[in-house]
Amino acid sequence: MANDMNSDMNPPSNRATGDNKSGPKARSAWAVTRSVWYAMFIREAIGRTMTDRMGWFWMVLEPFAMVALMVGIRSFIKGDGLIMNAPFIPWMVTGLMGFYLLRDGMLRGMGAVKANQALFTYRQVQTTDPVFVRIFLDGMLRTFVLILFISVGLLLGLEIYPDDVVSAFFSWFSLWTLGLGFGLALSALATLIEEIEKIIKLASLPLLLISGVMFPLNHLPHWLLEYVMLNPIPHGLELLRLGFFENYHMVKGTSELYLWAFILGFNALGLMLHIRFSHKLKAK
16 A cells, blocks of 8 residues: 555656646746736727727817917917027927826726726736726827927928927926826725716816926916926926936926926835735725
Protein backbone atom coordinates (compact mmCIF):
# COMPACT_ATOMS: atom_id res chain seq x y z
CA MET A 1 0.00 0.00 0.00
CA ALA A 2 2.85 2.36 0.78
CA ASN A 3 4.30 1.69 -2.64
CA ASP A 4 0.93 2.38 -4.21
CA MET A 5 0.63 5.67 -2.37
CA ASN A 6 4.12 6.70 -3.46
CA SER A 7 3.32 5.77 -7.02
CA ASP A 8 0.12 7.82 -6.85
CA MET A 9 1.83 10.87 -5.43
CA ASN A 10 5.04 10.95 -7.45
CA PRO A 11 3.65 10.98 -11.00
CA PRO A 12 1.55 14.11 -10.49
CA SER A 13 4.55 16.01 -9.15
CA ASN A 14 6.58 14.84 -12.12
CA ARG A 15 3.82 15.82 -14.47
CA ALA A 16 3.51 19.20 -12.77
CA THR A 17 7.25 19.68 -13.16
CA GLY A 18 6.99 18.75 -16.78
CA ASP A 19 4.11 21.14 -17.32
CA ASN A 20 6.05 24.02 -15.79
CA LYS A 21 8.93 23.36 -18.15
CA SER A 22 6.95 22.90 -21.33
CA GLY A 23 3.80 24.94 -20.68
CA PRO A 24 3.36 28.66 -21.37
CA LYS A 25 4.77 31.09 -18.85
CA ALA A 26 2.35 33.04 -16.68
CA ARG A 27 1.91 36.62 -17.87
CA SER A 28 3.04 39.45 -15.66
CA ALA A 29 0.54 41.75 -13.96
CA TRP A 30 1.55 44.58 -16.31
CA ALA A 31 0.93 42.41 -19.37
CA VAL A 32 -2.54 41.51 -18.09
CA THR A 33 -3.31 45.17 -17.36
CA ARG A 34 -2.20 46.22 -20.85
CA SER A 35 -4.46 43.59 -22.41
CA VAL A 36 -7.40 44.78 -20.31
CA TRP A 37 -6.77 48.43 -21.19
CA TYR A 38 -6.42 47.64 -24.90
CA ALA A 39 -9.69 45.69 -25.01
CA MET A 40 -11.54 48.38 -23.05
CA PHE A 41 -10.05 51.12 -25.21
CA ILE A 42 -11.29 49.48 -28.41
CA ARG A 43 -14.71 49.02 -26.81
CA GLU A 44 -14.91 52.65 -25.69
CA ALA A 45 -13.55 54.01 -28.97
CA ILE A 46 -16.13 52.14 -31.03
CA GLY A 47 -18.88 53.24 -28.67
CA ARG A 48 -17.85 56.92 -28.80
CA THR A 49 -17.11 57.26 -32.51
CA MET A 50 -19.32 54.67 -34.23
CA THR A 51 -22.48 54.24 -32.15
CA ASP A 52 -23.43 57.91 -31.88
CA ARG A 53 -23.47 59.44 -35.36
CA MET A 54 -23.69 62.95 -33.90
CA GLY A 55 -20.82 62.45 -31.42
CA TRP A 56 -18.15 64.10 -33.54
CA PHE A 57 -20.54 66.83 -34.63
CA TRP A 58 -21.36 67.91 -31.08
CA MET A 59 -17.74 67.65 -29.98
CA VAL A 60 -16.77 70.23 -32.61
CA LEU A 61 -19.97 72.29 -32.52
CA GLU A 62 -20.04 72.91 -28.75
CA PRO A 63 -16.82 74.96 -28.49
CA PHE A 64 -17.46 76.59 -31.89
CA ALA A 65 -20.95 77.72 -30.84
CA MET A 66 -19.68 79.01 -27.49
CA VAL A 67 -16.86 80.98 -29.15
CA ALA A 68 -19.26 82.45 -31.71
CA LEU A 69 -21.69 83.44 -28.96
CA MET A 70 -19.03 85.12 -26.81
CA VAL A 71 -17.46 86.91 -29.79
CA GLY A 72 -20.89 88.23 -30.73
CA ILE A 73 -21.58 89.47 -27.20
CA ARG A 74 -18.16 91.11 -26.89
CA SER A 75 -18.43 92.72 -30.32
CA PHE A 76 -21.84 94.14 -29.41
CA ILE A 77 -20.68 95.52 -26.06
CA LYS A 78 -17.02 96.52 -26.52
CA GLY A 79 -15.78 95.38 -29.86
CA ASP A 80 -12.91 92.99 -30.47
CA GLY A 81 -9.46 93.62 -29.10
CA LEU A 82 -6.62 92.34 -27.01
CA ILE A 83 -6.99 90.76 -23.60
CA MET A 84 -3.76 91.15 -21.70
CA ASN A 85 -1.58 90.84 -24.84
CA ALA A 86 -3.60 88.04 -26.40
CA PRO A 87 -6.11 88.13 -29.31
CA PHE A 88 -9.63 87.60 -27.98
CA ILE A 89 -10.78 84.71 -30.20
CA PRO A 90 -7.63 82.54 -29.76
CA TRP A 91 -7.71 83.42 -26.05
CA MET A 92 -11.28 82.17 -25.87
CA VAL A 93 -10.61 79.01 -27.90
CA THR A 94 -7.67 77.91 -25.76
CA GLY A 95 -9.62 78.52 -22.56
CA LEU A 96 -12.69 76.64 -23.74
CA MET A 97 -10.75 73.68 -25.11
CA GLY A 98 -8.69 73.40 -21.93
CA PHE A 99 -11.82 73.55 -19.78
CA TYR A 100 -13.66 70.98 -21.91
CA LEU A 101 -10.67 68.65 -21.65
CA LEU A 102 -10.84 68.81 -17.86
CA ARG A 103 -14.64 68.73 -17.71
CA ASP A 104 -14.90 65.64 -19.93
CA GLY A 105 -12.34 63.84 -17.79
CA MET A 106 -14.25 64.75 -14.65
CA LEU A 107 -17.79 63.97 -15.83
CA ARG A 108 -17.15 60.97 -18.05
CA GLY A 109 -14.68 59.52 -15.58
CA MET A 110 -17.30 59.91 -12.86
CA GLY A 111 -19.69 57.56 -14.69
CA ALA A 112 -17.09 55.03 -15.84
CA VAL A 113 -17.52 52.58 -12.94
CA LYS A 114 -21.31 52.40 -13.26
CA ALA A 115 -21.17 52.02 -17.04
CA ASN A 116 -18.80 49.03 -16.85
CA GLN A 117 -20.26 47.05 -13.95
CA ALA A 118 -20.67 43.93 -16.09
CA LEU A 119 -16.91 43.78 -16.77
CA PHE A 120 -16.06 43.44 -13.08
CA THR A 121 -17.12 39.78 -13.20
CA TYR A 122 -13.68 39.23 -14.73
CA ARG A 123 -11.14 39.27 -11.94
CA GLN A 124 -8.51 40.88 -14.19
CA VAL A 125 -10.60 44.07 -14.48
CA GLN A 126 -10.13 46.57 -11.65
CA THR A 127 -12.40 49.51 -10.86
CA THR A 128 -9.76 52.02 -11.95
CA ASP A 129 -9.37 50.49 -15.42
CA PRO A 130 -12.51 51.97 -17.05
CA VAL A 131 -11.71 55.38 -15.56
CA PHE A 132 -8.17 55.41 -16.98
CA VAL A 133 -9.29 54.17 -20.39
CA ARG A 134 -12.25 56.51 -20.73
CA ILE A 135 -10.31 59.62 -19.71
CA PHE A 136 -7.39 58.67 -21.98
CA LEU A 137 -9.77 58.32 -24.93
CA ASP A 138 -11.45 61.64 -24.15
CA GLY A 139 -8.03 63.29 -23.97
CA MET A 140 -7.11 61.96 -27.41
CA LEU A 141 -10.40 63.14 -28.91
CA ARG A 142 -10.11 66.61 -27.36
CA THR A 143 -6.51 66.89 -28.55
CA PHE A 144 -7.65 66.08 -32.09
CA VAL A 145 -10.37 68.74 -31.88
CA LEU A 146 -7.85 71.30 -30.57
CA ILE A 147 -5.53 70.57 -33.50
CA LEU A 148 -8.52 70.95 -35.82
CA PHE A 149 -9.34 74.35 -34.30
CA ILE A 150 -5.71 75.46 -34.63
CA SER A 151 -5.65 74.40 -38.28
CA VAL A 152 -8.90 76.21 -39.10
CA GLY A 153 -7.74 79.27 -37.16
CA LEU A 154 -4.50 79.46 -39.10
CA LEU A 155 -6.44 79.22 -42.37
CA LEU A 156 -8.59 82.15 -41.20
CA GLY A 157 -5.52 84.19 -40.25
CA LEU A 158 -5.93 83.94 -36.46
CA GLU A 159 -2.88 83.99 -34.19
CA ILE A 160 -3.67 80.69 -32.54
CA TYR A 161 -0.46 78.70 -33.06
CA PRO A 162 1.37 78.20 -29.72
CA ASP A 163 4.48 80.35 -29.32
CA ASP A 164 5.98 77.80 -26.91
CA VAL A 165 4.86 74.34 -28.05
CA VAL A 166 6.52 72.49 -25.16
CA SER A 167 4.98 74.74 -22.52
CA ALA A 168 1.55 74.58 -24.18
CA PHE A 169 1.71 70.79 -24.42
CA PHE A 170 2.76 70.45 -20.78
CA SER A 171 -0.07 72.73 -19.63
CA TRP A 172 -2.52 70.73 -21.77
CA PHE A 173 -1.20 67.55 -20.15
CA SER A 174 -1.53 69.15 -16.70
CA LEU A 175 -5.22 69.91 -17.31
CA TRP A 176 -5.74 66.34 -18.53
CA THR A 177 -4.14 64.88 -15.39
CA LEU A 178 -6.21 67.21 -13.19
CA GLY A 179 -9.33 65.89 -14.93
CA LEU A 180 -8.02 62.38 -14.33
CA GLY A 181 -7.64 63.10 -10.62
CA PHE A 182 -11.16 64.53 -10.40
CA GLY A 183 -12.51 61.59 -12.40
CA LEU A 184 -10.83 58.98 -10.19
CA ALA A 185 -12.07 60.54 -6.96
CA LEU A 186 -15.58 61.29 -8.21
CA SER A 187 -16.02 57.89 -9.89
CA ALA A 188 -15.65 56.26 -6.48
CA LEU A 189 -17.66 58.84 -4.53
CA ALA A 190 -20.50 59.08 -7.08
CA THR A 191 -20.83 55.30 -7.24
CA LEU A 192 -21.06 55.04 -3.46
CA ILE A 193 -23.26 58.15 -3.03
CA GLU A 194 -25.54 58.72 -6.03
CA GLU A 195 -26.45 62.32 -5.11
CA ILE A 196 -22.85 63.45 -5.75
CA GLU A 197 -23.19 62.90 -9.48
CA LYS A 198 -26.20 65.23 -9.68
CA ILE A 199 -24.42 67.92 -7.66
CA ILE A 200 -21.29 67.81 -9.83
CA LYS A 201 -23.29 68.05 -13.06
CA LEU A 202 -25.15 71.09 -11.74
CA ALA A 203 -21.86 72.68 -10.67
CA SER A 204 -20.21 72.32 -14.10
CA LEU A 205 -21.75 75.53 -15.49
CA PRO A 206 -20.83 77.75 -12.50
CA LEU A 207 -17.37 76.22 -12.68
CA LEU A 208 -17.13 77.41 -16.28
CA LEU A 209 -17.96 80.96 -15.19
CA ILE A 210 -15.54 81.21 -12.27
CA SER A 211 -12.58 79.58 -14.02
CA GLY A 212 -11.75 82.49 -16.29
CA VAL A 213 -12.86 80.67 -19.44
CA MET A 214 -15.00 83.41 -20.97
CA PHE A 215 -13.99 86.54 -19.09
CA PRO A 216 -10.53 87.59 -17.87
CA LEU A 217 -10.25 87.25 -14.10
CA ASN A 218 -8.01 90.32 -13.90
CA HIS A 219 -11.16 92.45 -14.08
CA LEU A 220 -12.34 91.10 -10.72
CA PRO A 221 -11.72 93.01 -7.48
CA HIS A 222 -8.61 91.88 -5.66
CA TRP A 223 -10.51 90.58 -2.63
CA LEU A 224 -12.72 88.42 -4.85
CA LEU A 225 -9.84 87.27 -7.06
CA GLU A 226 -8.09 85.77 -4.04
CA TYR A 227 -11.04 83.45 -3.45
CA VAL A 228 -11.51 82.59 -7.15
CA MET A 229 -7.85 81.59 -7.45
CA LEU A 230 -8.33 78.91 -4.80
CA ASN A 231 -9.83 76.98 -7.72
CA PRO A 232 -6.97 75.12 -9.48
CA ILE A 233 -8.60 75.27 -12.93
CA PRO A 234 -7.74 78.95 -13.66
CA HIS A 235 -4.10 78.17 -12.91
CA GLY A 236 -4.06 75.49 -15.62
CA LEU A 237 -5.90 77.65 -18.15
CA GLU A 238 -3.65 80.64 -17.58
CA LEU A 239 -0.52 78.51 -18.01
CA LEU A 240 -1.99 77.04 -21.20
CA ARG A 241 -2.63 80.53 -22.59
CA LEU A 242 0.90 81.58 -21.69
CA GLY A 243 2.17 78.71 -23.84
CA PHE A 244 0.14 80.03 -26.78
CA PHE A 245 0.89 83.74 -26.29
CA GLU A 246 4.42 84.43 -25.04
CA ASN A 247 3.66 88.02 -24.00
CA TYR A 248 0.42 87.12 -22.25
CA HIS A 249 -0.01 88.73 -18.83
CA MET A 250 -1.32 85.95 -16.57
CA VAL A 251 -3.73 86.50 -13.71
CA LYS A 252 -1.90 87.50 -10.56
CA GLY A 253 -1.35 84.52 -8.27
CA THR A 254 -1.12 81.86 -10.99
CA SER A 255 1.09 79.03 -9.75
CA GLU A 256 2.16 75.84 -11.47
CA LEU A 257 3.19 74.39 -8.10
CA TYR A 258 -0.31 75.01 -6.72
CA LEU A 259 -1.83 73.31 -9.76
CA TRP A 260 0.33 70.21 -9.43
CA ALA A 261 -0.35 69.98 -5.71
CA PHE A 262 -4.02 69.51 -6.62
CA ILE A 263 -3.17 67.10 -9.44
CA LEU A 264 -1.08 64.81 -7.24
CA GLY A 265 -3.46 65.14 -4.31
CA PHE A 266 -6.63 64.22 -6.22
CA ASN A 267 -4.98 61.38 -8.13
CA ALA A 268 -3.69 59.93 -4.85
CA LEU A 269 -7.10 60.39 -3.23
CA GLY A 270 -8.86 58.73 -6.14
CA LEU A 271 -6.54 55.71 -6.11
CA MET A 272 -6.91 55.32 -2.34
CA LEU A 273 -10.71 55.43 -2.60
CA HIS A 274 -10.70 52.75 -5.31
CA ILE A 275 -8.40 50.52 -3.27
CA ARG A 276 -10.36 51.01 -0.04
CA PHE A 277 -13.84 50.50 -1.53
CA SER A 278 -12.98 48.14 -4.39
CA HIS A 279 -15.46 45.41 -3.34
CA LYS A 280 -18.28 47.89 -2.78
CA LEU A 281 -17.69 49.54 -6.14
CA LYS A 282 -17.81 46.20 -7.93
CA ALA A 283 -20.97 45.17 -6.07
CA LYS A 284 -22.96 48.32 -6.94
